[in-house]
Amino acid sequence: MKNSHSESYAAAGVDVTAGYESVERIKPMVESTYIPGVLGTLGGFGGMFAPDMAGMKKPVLVSGTDGVGTKLRLAQLMNKHDTIGIDCVAMCVNDIICGGAAPLFFLDYIACGKNDPVRIAEIVTGITEGCRQSECALVGGETAEHPGLMPDEDYDVAGFSVGIVDEEKIIDGKHLAQGDVLIGLASTGVHSNGFSLVRKVFDVEHADLTSPMEELGGKSLGETLLTPTRIYVKAIKALLKEGVDIHAISHITGGGFYENVPRMMTEGLTAQIKLDSFPRLPIFDLIEKKGGIPERDMYNTFNMGIGMILALPAQQAAQALEILKAAGEQAYQIGQVVSGEAGVELV
Numbered sequence: 061m062k063n064s065h066s067e068s069y070a071a072a073g074v075d076v077t078a079g080y081e082s083v084e085r086i087k088p089m090v091e092s093t094y095i096p097g098v099l100g101t102l103g104g105f106g107g108m109f110a111p112d113m114a115g116m117k118k119p120v121l122v123s124g125t126d127g128v129g130t131k132l133r134l135a136q137l138m139n140k141h142d143t144i145g146i147d148c149v150a151m152c153v154n155d156i157i158c159g160g161a162a163p164l165f166f167l168d169y170i171a172c173g174k175n176d177p178v179r180i181a182e183i184v185t186g187i188t189e190g191c192r193q194s195e196c197a198l199v200g201g202e203t204a205e206h207p208g209l210m211p212d213e214d215y216d217v218a219g220f221s222v223g224i225v226d227e228e229k230i231i232d233g234k235h236l237a238q239g240d241v242l243i244g245l246a247s248t249g250v251h252s253n254g255f256s257l258v259r260k261v262f263d264v265e266h267a268d269l270t271s272p273m274e275e276l277g278g279k280s281l282g283e284t285l286l287t288p289t290r291i292y293v294k295a296i297k298a299l300l301k302e303g304v305d306i307h308a309i310s311h312i313t314g315g316g317f318y319e320n321v322p323r324m325m326t327e328g329l330t331a332q333i334k335l336d337s338f339p340r341l342p343i344f345d346l347i348e349k350k351g352g353i354p355e356r357d358m359y360n361t362f363n364m365g366i367g368m369i370l371a372l373p374a375q376q377a378a379q380a381l382e383i384l385k386a387a388g389e390q391a392y393q394i395g396q397v398v399s400g401e402a403g404v405e406l407v
Contacts, residue, residue, distance in 0.1 A: 075107055085181040086188075093191040093198040097164065107199030109165045111224050118227040122161035126151035127218040129314075130255040131285070136213065138282045141179055144217060146193070147188025147252040151287035151313070152221040153194040154368065157296045158309040158324075160231035160278045161223030163196035169218045170203045173210035183217060186288070194293040196221060229300075233308040233326045233371075240307055240397040241377040242331055244338050246390035247367035251289040253314040254361045258285065261351035275346050284343050292368045299370075304380050308371040312363040319360065321369060321404035330400035331371070334407055338392040341365045359406060371397055 091101070099108035113119045128147045135144045145168070153163040160350050168187050170180060173246060176305060180203055191198045210216075258264070262281060269282030276284045292311075299306060310324040321331045344365065372380055377393055384391040398405075 065382065074178040085177055086184040088179075089184055089188040090198050093166075093188050093196070095195065095197045098197045098199060104200070107165060109197065109199055109222075111164055113224070115225040116224075120159075120161070120225055120227050120230060122156045122159045122223045123221065124152040124155040124223075125218065125220040126155065126253050127216065130259060131250075131252050132216060133259060134255070134264065134282060134285050136215075137264060139285060140282075140286060141182040141190075142185045143286060143288045145183050145188070145292070146190040146288035147186075147192060148186055148217045148219045149190025149221070150291045151252055152219050153190075153196065153291060154289070154311045156221060157293050158231065158310075158311050158368075159223075159225060159288070160229055160296075160300065160306070162220050162297060163194050163223040163293060165197045165199045166191050166194075166219055166221045167199060168201035169220075170215060171206055171210065172203065172215035173206060174212035175203060175205050179215075183215070187217075187219070190288075190291060193291045196223075196293075196364075209316060227303075231306055231309055233324055235305070236307045236324075236326050236329055236371055236397060237373075238329060238397055238399050239374055240371045241374045242333060242395040242397065243324060243370045243372065243380055243384070243391055244333075244366035244392045244394040245292055245295065245368040245384065246290070246338070246392070247341070247363045247365055248290045248314070249287040250285060250339060250345055251313070251363055251367060253363070254316075255285075255353070257353075257361060258347060261347055261353070269388070273346075276342055290367050292389070295384055295389045296368075296370075298378055298383055300385045302379070302383050304372060304376050304383065306370055306372050310369045312367055312369065313328070314361075315364075316361050316363065317359045317404055317406060318356075322402060324369070324371065325397075325402040325404070327372050327402055328399060329402060330398050331335040331369070331395060331404045332398045332407060333369075333395040333404060336396040338366055366392075366394065369394070 272278045308324040
């Protein structure tokens with residue numbers, strides 16, 4: 061690319077050489093995510109992946125795409141860009157694992173006002189870490205400069221992931237039954253949803269984001285809010301490997317419990333969740349108190365300390381909790397599946 065340079069394009073606000081520098085900076089990080097199946101190297105026109113489908117009767121590809129939302133504003137205010145990419149990967153891979161699909165590869169899209177190679181590399185540091193945590197490969201991406209559309213220091217991040225599962229092993233609620241136990245996997249905090257409300261409650265543009273807060277265990281508000289979204293892929297794969305019969309999974313994202321849990325239920329069944337069965341993280345108490353937010357709205361916006369919910373046979377609950385503990389997850393038996401209208405009941 062040494063001969064590629066356009067003075068006219070640079071005068072218009074796009075420096076193609078900065079893009080080449082960004083690629084050189086991120087190339088070793090990207091290659092650190094490679095798993096068996098990756099074909100080619102960074103820089104081609106399309107990311108190639110040859111999945112291992114041995115033993116599968118009818119392979120099904122499952123895809124998911126998402127962004128990070130206005131949590132990005134916290135990263136920009138804190139000038140900390142090396143974890144927001146974890147959130148981007150998490151929002152995609154946590155969705156596709158709900159169907160029982162193991163993520164294979166990920167692609168990112170970064171839009172920015174001006175390409176700062178150092179900052180782009182920081183963002184990709186998080187993306188590659190998220191890929192490693194979810195055991196998938198970063199096989200490509202795009203960095204686009206938008207001069208005149210975005211301020212120089214502004215950027216947005218989105219991603220796309222594809223996973224694979226044998227059709228007969230798809231988790232879709234078809235085996236869900238009355239008496240199934242609900243297991244909740246702990247979140248690390250607000251994750252990547254509800255930040256428009258969070259930013260309003262704390263007036264983050266003018267807030268003290270760096271001073272330790274007693275209510276947050278000595279952590280600052282900025283540090284707490286930027287805590288990356290937990291990635292649950294390895295935990296779910298560990299359960300499936302040990303033969304746990306997971307009947308349904310819900311990723312608790314925007315809309316909280318009231319919107320996401322019903323998506324895992326089937327006709328005639330309700331998820332009954334006991335609110336005192338898991339610890340509520342301090343950040344949610346602080347949001348509720350400072351914002352004067354009704355409790356129902358809290359559970360209809362945030363994960364409240366539970367990032368993923370699994371439904372499985374009651375006789376496998378103890379085994380599942382042990383497997384999750386060994387996988388490094390904090391998990392709790394938070395309720396059961398009962399007869400009723402398809403939905404969720406918080407008690």
